[in-house]
Amino acid sequence: MGRDEMRAADSDRQAVADKLKKALDEGRLDLGEYDERLQKTYAAKTYGDLKGLLEDLPMQQQAVAAPQGPPPLPASVSSRTGQLVRMTMGGFGGIFVVCTVIWLLTGLGYFWPVWLLIPLVMSILGQFGEDRGHRDRRERRRRD
Template sequence: MESDQLRVGTAEREEAARLLADHFGMGRITPDEYETRVTDAYAATTLGDLRPLFRDLPPPHPGFFGPPPVYAQATVRMPMYAPDPYAPPPAPMPYAPVPYSYRSRTVAGVLQIVLPFGVGRFYTGQVGLGLLQLFVVLMTGVGILWPIIDGVMLLKDGGLDAQGRPLRP
C-alpha cells in the first residue's frame, strides 16, 4: 500500500506508544509484548512499521491509520428538524378550575369582626383555628385583635374552607 510508505513523526510515535499503554493497562498484552511493541513504535519510520503493532489488537488504534472500516463506524441519526431556539416558550397548560366553597368570605369576615371569638372560623369549618382564637380571646384581653384582623383579611383576600376550597366572593 502506498500509505504504508508515508513517514511518521514524533507525534505519531507517541500516540502509538500511548495507545499501546492503554492496551497494556486493559490486560490485552503482556509486559514483555508491551516493551517490545513500544520499542518498535519509537523506532518506526513509516506507517507500515506501525501497522503490525496494532494488527491483533481491537480498537482504539492510532487515528493516523485512517478512518475505521464502514462496519465499525457508529451511525448517527440526525433529527428531521431541530426546535427553533428563538421560538417563544410553549404556553402553560391551563389549570383546572378550583371549585368554590359554598360558604361566603363576606359572611366569614363579618362574623369574625362582629363576634370576635373565632365565630367566622367556625363558620368556614376550621374548628381548630376557631378554638384557638376563642382560647386566646378568653385568656387575654389583647387577643381580641387577632380575630378582628383575621376578619378584615377574610373580607379583603378571602380564605379557604376546611376542605381547602376558596371561599365564594
C-alpha cells in the first residue's frame, strides 16, 4: 500500500487547513476557493485526497529560502469585505430572498423572514471582528 492510499488522521487534515488559512491571509486564495478547499480537506479520508490541495501554493521551506524582500502587503479590508458579502449573500442571503418572496406570495402578514437576518448580520459582524484580530496580531509582530 502506498502513502496515497493510507488513511489520514485528524491532525493531518488540521495541518492542511492551517496552511490553507495562512494562504488565505496572505491573499493567495480568495474566500470561495478557500472554502472549497477547506471542505475537501475535512472530507479527505486518505493522504492522496489531501495531496492536491496545497500543490499550487508555495511551501514554507521555499518561502524561508527565498531572498528577503519587503513583506507582502495584507489583503485590503475592503476587498475581503466584498468577498465576505458575496459569499454570504450567495448562500444564506439567497435563502433570505426566497423566504421573502414566499412571504410576499402568502399574504403580507407578520414579516417572519426578519428572523433570518439575525444570523446573517452576526456572521458579517463576526468576520469584521476576526479581521481586526488578525490586523492587531500582525501589527504586534511587526513591532517585535
